[in-house]
Amino acid sequence: MATVKENKKKKTTKTAEKTKKVTVPDKPEKKEETLYVSELDQYLFGQGTHYDIYKKMGAHLTVKDGKSGVYFAVWAPNAQAVYLTGDFNEWSETSHPMKRLEPLGIYELFVPEIGKGAVYKYLVVTKRGEKKYKSDPFGNYCEMRPSNASVVTDISQFRWSDSAWLKKRETTDLNKSPMAIYEVHPGSWKKHEAAEGAPEGFYNYRELAHSLADYVKDMGYTHVELMGIAEHPFDGSWGYQVTGYYAPTSRYGTPEDFMYFINYMHKKKIGVILDWVPAHFPRDGHGLAEFDGSCLYEYADPRKGEHPDWGTKVFDFGKNEVKNFLIANALFWMEQFHVDGLRVDAVASILYLDYGRQAGQWVPNIYGGNKNLEAIEFFKHLNSVVLGRNKGTVMIAEESTAWPKVTGKPEEDGLGFSMKWNMGWMNDFIEYMKLDPYFRQYNHNKMTFAMTYTYSEKYVLVLSHDEVVHLKCSMINKMPGFYDDKFANLKAGYSFMLGHPGKKLLFMGQEFAQLQEWSEARELDWYLLGEEKHRQMQNYVKKLLHLYQKEKALYECDNEPCGFEWINADDNSRSIFSFVRHSADKKNNLLFVINFTPVARPDYRVGVPRRKQYKLILNSDDIEFGGSGKIQPEVYKAVTQECDRRKYSFAYDLPAYGVAVFKF
Secondary structure, eight states: OOOHHHHHHGGGSHHHHHHHTTOSOOOOOOOTTTTSOOHHHHHHHHHTOOTTGGGTSEEEEEEETTEEEEEEEEEOTTEEEEEEEEGGGTTOSSSSBOEEETTTTEEEEEEETOOTTOEEEEEEEETTSOEEEEOOTTOSOBOOTTOOOEEOOOGGGOOOOOHHHHHHHHTOOGGGSOOEEEEEOHHHHSBOOOBTTBTTOBOOHHHHHHHHHHHHHHHTOSEEEESSOEEOSOGGGTTOSOSEEEEEOGGGOOHHHHHHHHHHHHHTTOEEEEEEOOSOBOOOTTSSTTTTSSOSSBOSSHHHHEETTTTEEOBOTTOHHHHHHHHHHHHHHHHHSOOOEEEETTHHHHHBTTTTOOTTSSOOOTTSOSBOHHHHHHHHHHHHHHHHHSTTOEEEEOOOSOOTTTTSOGGGTOOOOSEEEOHHHHHHHHHHHHSOHHHHGGGTHHHHGGGGTTTSSOEEEEEOGGGSSTTSOOHHHHSOSSHHHHHHHHHHHHHHHHHSSSEEEEETTGGGTOOSOOOTTSOOOGGGGGSHHHHHHHHHHHHHHHHHHHOGGGTTTTTSGGGEEEEESOOTTTTEEEEEEOOTTSSSOEEEEEEOSSOOEEEEEEEESSSSEEEEEEETTSGGGTSOOOOOOSEEEOEEEEETTEEEEEEEEEOTTOEEEEEO
């Protein structure tokens, strides 16, 4: 807990000095009294249905009695008193007492003659007389860590120019559209050399926008998914332990800088998805934990309110105001920052009361089961409101179990998510790819099993940051064999991922075979692109992604059985998979043949559904991808010769670890 002395010292820090220079009042064009918390606001907040509550809570520039200033409002019902303290009052404990509003215990205060840039905290006096210095739960901007006070800002003045994107988004069905997501940790994608005033070398959001958009567009991704945007105190949490749910982290600039980032991405026709963390929050003294001296945002019973594995607090999904805080937060990112979707972290940890807990460490629900009934209703409410108000956006669940109907409709007892990460496919895929090719014949079903359930949900196939962090190896170093074998294996694996039904996600660096495990502390090893093998891998992934966007068969029918057809799912002795992806009109179809062994099959014959011509449109053995460069015919004509239980077939010289995609 910060002391008064520590907080007084803050005004002498660089951050305080910088912000103190700009605490002159802005002159916003605001009507008097419009921002104040009303009885109706309190009623709706108490019901859990005030979806714009962030427009009243927090710190807002306004006018009262003809004077410009800032209106502050904070929810602290179990506090004895709340004071506003900051650089504008020399961090005084008592000079700015806040007025309590009943019945919800919201504290408010208008402070004239301060404005954008003012640094502040709430001094909460608990019923036991303890003093807690808290940053603003609804604040839109924070000091750069390790400082943690809130900073007054105004996010309403940014001039957006992405209306064309937003209009098109409303009518786009992402289930029938290409969706190739590039997962990015902004602080470690690229870095500048450390310099005075910027020792970490972080890119500003505006710099990142230009650099990242150019790269993503060139590679053929359709979306970026950003890790760690909401404010968090510890870099090593990667942004998954949030203290400022309504504030883009100041590591990379201001809220306006982040708005610029999103606006620019949209102008380049790139969607933006944010990681969103409603599962838990940290115990840091300035954050939400025991906010007013009581368990306000978290469950009071530690068997429900604490994650024993993570040492974090769990939101109380039985409390209307807490659910409102989270639902309004999701809407805040969608509607104020124009983000195109949220990837919801650790959904399973919210749904199961016994998640990560041993017997005696959890509390059953009223029926004696392990399902969190309050959380189930929360997700139904959340997804109904967010997707209902923002057509064309997505809510993506990271749900690691077989919970039914995650992407089902709430009215049909589903949770209402747009899509779900396919963690089962990911685990089976990685286990298979790690095997020595000799042993793959005994594990063939690891690559085919996902097709038995792929239409039960709307899936995203993921190879995320979680698979390449400390002690897990990079993707290239998971592969078996010698140096060249590793690259050939990974190309085959990525090709299988491309052909399998489901949207796609790759974590940054995987596209050029990053050798090191990922660390938030350093940038990606871009120097590897000076080496031929890594350049060829990047070129191959680029080819896959552009093929994905070009060919409707690869995305139109992801969620319909008519979009996928096995040719041979049982060729385990040779570890070869062959299948067809169909477009909706069946006029643009793709045949995939993938060899997962180092044994070439010059006499390979594949069964086909029709007696047509089959055009080779992707050959992993091309010299530009690091293959042998052996010339192959471009067109193959099917003949009447039975193979793979098909009447028609054609022969193809299939290389070791070869990938061939034919269009017919």
